[in-house]
Amino acid sequence: MEIRNVEEVDVNGYSGLAVTIEEDNGVRREALFTTDLKRTILDNHNAVFLGNEFLDTYHVVIPEDKADNRSETRLNGFSNDPKIVELIREWLRSFVR
Numbered sequence: 001m002e003i004r005n006v007e008e009v010d011v012n013g014y015s016g017l018a019v020t021i022e023e024d025n026g027v028r029r030e031a032l033f034t035t036d037l038k039r040t041i042l043d044n045h046n047a048v049f050l051g052n053e054f055l056d057t058y059h060v061v062i063p064e065d066k067a068d069n070r071s072e073t074r075l076n077g078f079s080n081d082p083k084i085v086e087l088i089r090e091w092l093r094s095f096v097r
Helices: 082-093
Strands: 002-011 014-022 028-034 047-049 059-062 073-076
Touching: 002 028, 002 082, 014 082, 028 082, 047 082
Parallel strands: none
Antiparallel strands: 002 014, 014 028, 059 073
């Protein structure tokens, strides 16, 4: 997975970040992150939601946590790619400066 383009956009009055991702097979897809999305980032698991277009191609597995009585969970459409996670973290930090 490679980041090919990053562009700040307006999505219905919300700040957004359009990120073009090139998958390992050469296919390019756009992930759209907006400040109104509650599922954008899972801090505890270093994962970001890429969008519905990625449901069948990417996932993150959250391990079982017996202390929280939580079984292993697969989150479709999420990525824990460090480059993507850091890009989104940095973008979100820009709103609290």
